[in-house]
Amino acid sequence: xxxxxxxxxxxxxxxxxxxxxxxxxxxxxxxxxxxxxxxxxxxxxxxxxxxxxxxxxxxxxxxxxxxxxxxxxxxxxxxxxxxxxxxxxxxxxxxxxxxxxxxxxxxxxxxxxxxxxxxxxxxxxxxxxxxxxxxxxxxxxxxxxxxxxxxxxxxxxxxxxxxxxxxxxxxxxxxxxxxxxxxxxxxxxxxxxxxxxxxxxxxxxxxxxxxxxxxxxxxxxxxxxxxxxxxxx
Numbered sequence: 365x366x367x368x369x370x371x372x373x374x375x376x377x378x379x380x381x382x383x384x385x386x387x388x389x390x391x392x393x394x395x396x397x398x399x400x401x402x403x404x405x406x407x408x409x410x411x412x413x414x415x416x417x418x419x420x421x422x423x424x425x426x427x428x429x430x431x432x433x434x435x436x437x438x439x440x441x442x443x444x445x446x447x448x449x450x451x452x453x454x455x456x457x458x459x460x461x462x463x464x465x466x467x468x469x470x471x472x473x474x475x476x477x478x479x480x481x482x483x484x485x486x487x488x489x490x491x492x493x494x495x496x497x498x499x500x501x502x503x504x505x506x507x508x509x510x511x512x513x514x515x516x517x518x519x520x521x522x523x524x525x526x527x528x529x530x531x532x533x534x535x536x537x538x539x540x541x542x543x544x545x546x547x548x549x550x551x552x553x554x555x556x557x558x559x560x561x562x563x564x565x566x567x568x569x570x571x572x573x574x575x576x577x578x579x580x581x582x583x584x585x586x587x588x589x590x591x592x593x594x595x596x597x
Contacts, residue, residue, distance in 0.1 A: 369467060371510040372423075374478055397416060397417075398411050398413070400454075401413070401454040401455050401458040402458065404458060404462075405462070406462070407459060407462035407463055410455055410457055410458045410459045410462055410464065411455075411465075413455050413466055414452060414455035414456060414459060414467070417448055417451050417455060418446055418452060419453045420453065421445060421448045424441055424444055424445045424448065425445060425490050425491060427450070428441045428442060428445065428490050428491035428492055428493060429491040429492060430491075430492065431491075431492035431495065433492075435496060435497075438492050438493050438496065439493065439496070441488055441493075442489060442491075442493040445488070446487055446488060447487065456468060501580065558588075
């Protein structure tokens with residue numbers, strides 16, 4: 365009697381599976397995420413599994429915000445999130461290998477409050493895990509080191525960005541030649557500009573008549589004009 369009940373239950377299970385569309389192991393392979401990303405040979409499937417992992421990460425980050433679930437549970441959930449992050453990275457690499465988009469250039473991982481998550485040695489802390497004993501001190505120390513590195517990089521950049529580096533000066537050879545010309549200039553002419561000014565002034569004074577010469581020339585012209593009028597009369 366029990367045997368007949370088992371057969372009936374087995375037939376019922378097969379019929380329910382047929383109604384769900386689950387026809388056997390082949391269907392299981394299509395709906396179950398591969399253990400290794402390298403087992404997937406289709407870029408569309410790889411992108412689908414990546415999105416599935418992203419949803420699981422989002423759900424896990426939301427759950428780990430609850431600090432009342434206990435320290436051990438928080439640590440386990442944080443470990444799970446880090447494993448999912450590594451799996452996400454593997455699927456992103458696989459998508460790129462299959463000719464899909466390069467997700468590595470996407471935005472950084474953030475917490476629910478929008479802050480960028482940083483960890484130690486690639487390990488990240490989320491939600492209530494950031495307040496665990498020893499974790500807060502570690503994160504504060506890393507933040508201080510990050511700030512020091514940023515200040516050091518800014519200082520090195522300021523040292524490197526000299527006027528020559530920014531192209532504010534002419535070529536070094538041209539500047540050296542100009543300096544050599546200044547050093548070879550006679551001592552009685554302090555600068556080239558002063559010498560040019562003296563030359564222009566000399567040329568102007570030698571080519572233009574003085575005020576007395578102009579007055580004398582004007583008188584001569586008037587005398588000649590009067591003599592011409594007297595001769596006509």
